Amino acid sequence: MNNKMKRVWADGASCYKVLGAFIGFPSTPLVEMCAYNGLDVVVIDNEHGLFSDEQVEYMVMAAEAAGITPLVRVVSADPFHVLKALDRGAHGVHVPQIDSKSLAEQVVEAIKYPPRGKRGAAFSMRAARYGTIPTDQYLEEANRETFVCIHIESIKAVENLSEIASVRDIDAWYIGPTDLSVSMGLKGDIYHPELLAAVDVIKREAQRAGVRLGIHVKDAVGARDRFEWGANYVCLTVTSLINRAFHDYNTQSRQLFEPS
Known part of the structure; x- marks a missing residue:
């Protein structure tokens, strides 16, 4: 495995801003379109998708x-779900709702092979190229190249950040502003001052811990603003792009012909 996302940071481009999209429904052509339009990452959303x-x-x-x-x-930090995704050949996982040190450690152990972790090995799977490469080479590559990303998206997680930060081998924290706002009783208001303050706390703790910081946004303006704010990694849900394109196509096409 050659994880381009990790390589671009490891090879000295520490300030490179990674841009991606979450896809919540099966579509190989849409994955290809994300690539051909210059995105860095596609996140197959098997938490909310089917x-x-x-x-x-x-x-x-x-x-x-x-x-x-x-x-x-993946659906959760349950090692079963993590293993299924990685055996399919995924270059890493996003794990939602991590709000404690013990859960963060569970994620790392599910992703890493021994001695660091507890991931079960099956060299006949696609991730190991169906057993066609030396097993020691595969184990080393998988432990080095697999991207480990945990979601910080609850008030409990914010309260436990210092403990979560002590867990080794996490590449990035990913902020889910909508879930975080709901957990704070803000009903999805991602622009509420209390939510924005909590997001700033997460950024400071991530910088102190030396982990990359990702965040979910709604559009290109939000992505630009969050990159300027200090995020290393930004994604949106691909339906946001599609709905915006449909909206613009519909409204702009009809403008000249609608009664004033």
């Missing part, structure tokens, strides 16, 4: 062929 393991694997294959890094947002 995918079979086979569909996840096909989308990972499409991403690799098109040259974009394939990640999977």
